[in-house]
Amino acid sequence: MQELKNTIRRNIQQYTMIILLAVIWIVFGITTQGVFLTPMNITNLFLQMAFIGIASSTMVLIMVCGHIDLSVGSVIGFCGALIAYFLKFANWGIVPALIVTILAGSLVGLWQGFWVARMHLPAFIVTLSSEWVFRGLIIAVTNSQTIQPNNEAFKVIGQGYLPNIFGADASINGTALLVGVIAIVIFIITQFNIRRNKKKYNFAVESKGLFAARLILLSAVIAVFFWIFAQDRGVAVPLLILAVVILGVSFVSLNTAFGRHIYAIGGNREAAALSGVNVQKVTWILFILEGTMAAVSGIVYTARLNSAAIAAGQGNETDVIASAIIGGTSPAGGKGKVVGCVIGALVMASLENGMSILSMGSFEKYLAKGLVLLFAVAIDEVTKNAKN
């Protein structure tokens, strides 16, 4: 019991955000008379938040490092415009178009990294500048026209689903069930591996009961989601991309020297430098990573809409930053978890989606998003103080 209390206390922040998300879903479930919680709508919800979640993953690390990126919205739009241009007007194949667009995103990061890491300009200013520069470049690339690539392979990235192994007409999507089972199996195996390794070195592990409870609970959550997907169109490709990005970036942040150096820099830049951390190099690579993920996000976004407009991505930087913050990232640096941003992005997308079903307008949506952001951080601050 004491152990359970300690675990909860240590992870209180993550739990409050999950509870917040659950409350939002329950409220919308009731007020929309169940429409919000239908398998179709839940799938749509994930489709809507996937590109925000992708960009948020590295935004978390940028903020952990003590910086910010205000240019994400424009870079999403710019990379979307690029790939639309390549496919429609340059008649490139999907593969070269993808590669060059993603490289373009990395170059954007290289440029910003130069000013932030090498020239020591504040990231706030560098990325604010990029926000405008790339908004301008979108207009140049699209020639002020909305481009519709109409490329079938490209559309799959934003709106496709894995083919159903039960056959296209089956009422249940077998692929979703299969992927769900695989996910649960991988999850359980890795957890057991970690535990066995710790035991091998005689380190303290959580009690058997707690370990089992945690495994069952999280497996159940995975199962419920894939069961929901199975009743609708199955596993969406953008969701798969989101999962790969989140797991990848999260792994890098937790299990590589580069990742831990980011946390060290954000926690205490001078001490990190004196401990042999190459602050300039880490910051630079981080911005390149951020630009790359913005490109991936832009590709998914443009593919979903099958259109690259000059206003594409406008204002999305606020959603991306808010997702990171609601997910528990400290704007002051040093603290934050990559997986948290998925919850943050889900909270933002749920508000947007649920209020749309209730036919509310922009006025209410902005109001709700603004206040939820504020209260999420306020709750976090209060629980943190209570803990101390």
Next chain:
Amino acid sequence: MEDFILQMQNITKTFPGVKALDNVSFDVRRGEIHALVGENGAGKSTLMKVLSGIHVYGTYEGNIVYNGEIQKFRSTRDSEHAGIAIINQELALCTNLNIAESIFLGNEIKNKQGIINWPETYKRTSEALERVHLSINPETKVLSLGVGQMQLLEIAKAISKNARLLILDEPTAALTDDESARLLSLIREFRSEGVTCIYISHKLDEVMSIADTITVLRDGQTVITKARNEITKSEMISYMVGRSLTQMFPRREHHPGEVLFEMKDWSVDHPQIKDKEVLHNININVRRGEIVGIAGLMGAGRTELMMSLIGAYGNNIRGQAYYNGEKIEIHSSEDAIKNGICYVSEDRKRYGLILMQDIRFNVSLPVLQRLSKGGVIDDNELLKEVAEYVTALNVKTPSLEQLTRNLSGGNMQKVVLAKWLMTHPTVLIMDEPTRGIDVGAKVEIYNIMNDLVDKGMSVIMISSELPEVLGMSDRIYVMHEGSITGELDYRDATQELVMEYCTGEKHMNKNN
């Protein structure tokens, strides 16, 4: 009956674990210049913080009688209101403001509507500047002033508030000889106008030339108060250090080998002030299995010397570093670590630890690359190594997941040490290794140092505590104002002798 402007009676001030002031009495006559001298950590600054209300009434025992009344200062505003102004060692100026704004900051001249009266502000600023003989436009930005001018500006600010008791803490530490002379004559001028002055300085020559009365503090106690003409400089030194070494220092016989690390002709310029050399032609070396102490007073340039070695301080760094007879290039801490050299900072919280992270994170930080396989950190191996060092250094903590900000000073220092030992260094530079640590932990740190040296490591120890330098070092360098003034074997060193080198009384390159 004598006219005392200030009588501090039986002041005792305790910090957790340390008695910083122990029953100190300190009386200042009206209109005199009263010098307060003592070693680093003798309690001078603490005493002045009590007086100026930084340590508020109720946090200390004893009485402050000022102008015949017991004072209960709750803030520096209270003491300023009473006419006491303190000018700190580190100047507290907002460099983005101009002189007039700076002088009247927090004390603005306003009309009834609350709008600042600029003509009056500038007029009064000019008057204040005139009193300190600073002929400079009141609209000049503080940023563009030299250190000496900033000092004068601080004094002008105090005078503009009608200060009757001026406290100057190491006012000439950063000044040139010329600027110092001007400051001293200014202080004499103030004396003739009836302003009383408490003058804290390490520079005994200055003290002898300016003070009417001298009080010596040592280990938080008043040793003596005497008129200037009743005391000599060497007497002053022996009062400052007069204490015998206790059994605190576990002296072990070391057997130093060949020279392992060496700095030659090392000169460094000030990081901000162009062409101002702060370290002059320094030559030091350390042999394998040797503890070399670097003694000196605050501001002698010891920390700057070591920070410049790892590229973290200074401009235009000249000179060479040799490791095992080979020339090495070090531009960052990363380079230093690769060459087996570690610098353990004096400021653990600022330069040593990431306080929001746990012990495991901090200890493993410099060696994450070494502990990675194919780019992925081997967390089990990492935990194993961290646990080894943390246990070996006897860090008292419930778990390795304890946040470092929750540790005591001694345990923080051990965690920092564990971190550096993870890099397998051969030269360990320790800056004030036992500052702010309780006695028990100090002895533990000393034992660790001896163990490391027995294993063939070399230690360079910067310390402001003379007993520590004498008790631990095999060889001692002494620094004074950016130069090495002496090199001594521990067998020849006495506190008095080292202090004479510290104050520049003796200099190995000058025949005196």
